[in-house]
Amino acid sequence: MRDILPADKARRERVLSVIRARYRAHGFDEIETPVVEDYDRLHAGIGGDNEKLSYNILRRGLDADAIRAAADDPAALSDLGLRYDLTVPLARFYASNRGQLPTVFRSIQIGPVWRAERPQKGRYRQFVQCDIDIMGDDSSRAEAELMVASLDAVDALGLEGATVRINDRRVLDWMLDSFGFTAEERPGVLITIDKLDKIGPEGVAAELRERSASTAAADAFDAFLRRPQTMEYTPFGERQIRKALPDGAPTELVEHLVGIGEAVAAGRGQSDIPLVFDPFLVRGMGYYTGTIFELAHPSVGYSLGGGGRYDGMIGRFLGQQVPAVGFSLGFERLVDLIADEADATAQAVVLIHDADVAVHELVRHKAALIAGGARVRLERRTKNVKALLERSAADGYTAFATVSAGAGELELKPLS
Structure with missing residues (x-):
C-alpha cells in the first residue's frame, strides 16, 4: 500500500478522467459500491485464488475465549471482508x-480493491480497478461494445495500436475434451496451461504428467503443441481460429468469435480486426462461462486489462440467471505508461511574496488569477528561490510572479 504524492496523484486523476469520459461516451453509467462485503459472499468459490488473498474483518464483540475457540475457522472469526x-x-x-x-x-465501476499479495514491482496490496460491465445482454454485441469502448479509452490515453487476445471457455472445454482430459481433471489442467508463456510447451507437458493427468491426454496435448506450423500471417477470422485449434472445432463457437471480431472492426471504423485468437488464453477466475479476453499493447510484454463473460454469477444472488460480461483495465499498469504532461487547459501560477505583504493583498492577487481560470499557490520568499521554483515546476506549475507590498499588476514569468 502506497502514499501517492501530488504530482503522481494529478497524473492518476488525468488518466481516470480520460477513461471516464470515453466510457460515458459509449453509454456506460458510473456506480459505487461499498469497499466491504459479506464474508460468505467473498468466499463463495467464485473468486479463484483471490479468495485466499482477501483481507477479513474480525467479528465485533468476540472475547478472547471466543477467538481461541474459532481460531481454526475463519468464517467463525470474520463476517465481513475488504473486496x-x-x-x-x-x-x-x-x-x-x-x-x-x-x-x-x-x-x-472505479475504485480501490485489496489483496494480501506478496509486494513486488507492479504488484500492490491496495490498487485501483477500472471496470465496465454489461448485464442483461446474452448476445455478442455486449462483448463487442466492451472491447470497442476499452480500445477507445486506451487510444485516448495515447497508446494506439492495442489489440485484444480472445478465447472462449467453451472452446477450452471442447479442446481439452478432444485430447481426452476428464471433466474432473480440467481445473488443474487449465492452471497448467495458463503457465504456457512462462514454462513453455515442454514444461506444460511435464507438469500435466506430474499432475497425474491421463498419459494419453497429456501426450495428445504435447503432440498438438509440437505440430508443424507455417509462419504466415493470418488475420483474425475463421481461418485463424480453426488453424489454431484441433480439427473439428464446433462451428457455432467459431462463428461466435468471428462475429465479435467483425463487430469490433465495425465499431472501430477499420477493416483490420484488432483481435488475435489465442486458444491457450485461460484467465484464472473461476466464474467465467464464455468469451474471455486480454488487452495487449506492443510496448509491453504483459496484459493491460482483461475480462470475460460470467453468466452464472448474478444468479447466485438473484435466484435467476442474468447474462453478464465485463472488461477491467489494468489502471496501475496504464498509469506507468502514460507520459506526465502538464495540464494545458489552465495556467498554474506560484505567487512568491515578501514577508511584509498584507494578507488582504495576497488574497486579492490570488482571487484575480483564479477568476481568470488559473491555479494559484502562495509561497513565502525563501533564501533559496531557485529550489522553490524547481519544486513548484515538479508539482506542475507553469509560471510564477513575485509580490511586493503595494504591488500593482503582477508580471507572470514562465517556469522553465
Missing part, C-alpha cells in the same frame, strides 16, 4: 437494485 475485485460487489449490487436499473445495464 478483492469489483465484479463480486457488482453482482450483489445488480441483484439488490435490479428494479431501478434498465433491462440492459452498462456500468462503470
Whole structure:
C-alpha cells in the first residue's frame, strides 16, 4: 500500500478522467459500491485464488475465549471482508437494485480493491480497478461494445495500436475434451496451461504428467503443441481460429468469435480486426462461462486489462440467471505508461511574496488569477528561490510572479 504524492496523484486523476469520459461516451453509467462485503459472499468459490488473498474483518464483540475457540475457522472469526475485485460487489449490487436499473445495464465501476499479495514491482496490496460491465445482454454485441469502448479509452490515453487476445471457455472445454482430459481433471489442467508463456510447451507437458493427468491426454496435448506450423500471417477470422485449434472445432463457437471480431472492426471504423485468437488464453477466475479476453499493447510484454463473460454469477444472488460480461483495465499498469504532461487547459501560477505583504493583498492577487481560470499557490520568499521554483515546476506549475507590498499588476514569468 502506497502514499501517492501530488504530482503522481494529478497524473492518476488525468488518466481516470480520460477513461471516464470515453466510457460515458459509449453509454456506460458510473456506480459505487461499498469497499466491504459479506464474508460468505467473498468466499463463495467464485473468486479463484483471490479468495485466499482477501483481507477479513474480525467479528465485533468476540472475547478472547471466543477467538481461541474459532481460531481454526475463519468464517467463525470474520463476517465481513475488504473486496478483492469489483465484479463480486457488482453482482450483489445488480441483484439488490435490479428494479431501478434498465433491462440492459452498462456500468462503470472505479475504485480501490485489496489483496494480501506478496509486494513486488507492479504488484500492490491496495490498487485501483477500472471496470465496465454489461448485464442483461446474452448476445455478442455486449462483448463487442466492451472491447470497442476499452480500445477507445486506451487510444485516448495515447497508446494506439492495442489489440485484444480472445478465447472462449467453451472452446477450452471442447479442446481439452478432444485430447481426452476428464471433466474432473480440467481445473488443474487449465492452471497448467495458463503457465504456457512462462514454462513453455515442454514444461506444460511435464507438469500435466506430474499432475497425474491421463498419459494419453497429456501426450495428445504435447503432440498438438509440437505440430508443424507455417509462419504466415493470418488475420483474425475463421481461418485463424480453426488453424489454431484441433480439427473439428464446433462451428457455432467459431462463428461466435468471428462475429465479435467483425463487430469490433465495425465499431472501430477499420477493416483490420484488432483481435488475435489465442486458444491457450485461460484467465484464472473461476466464474467465467464464455468469451474471455486480454488487452495487449506492443510496448509491453504483459496484459493491460482483461475480462470475460460470467453468466452464472448474478444468479447466485438473484435466484435467476442474468447474462453478464465485463472488461477491467489494468489502471496501475496504464498509469506507468502514460507520459506526465502538464495540464494545458489552465495556467498554474506560484505567487512568491515578501514577508511584509498584507494578507488582504495576497488574497486579492490570488482571487484575480483564479477568476481568470488559473491555479494559484502562495509561497513565502525563501533564501533559496531557485529550489522553490524547481519544486513548484515538479508539482506542475507553469509560471510564477513575485509580490511586493503595494504591488500593482503582477508580471507572470514562465517556469522553465
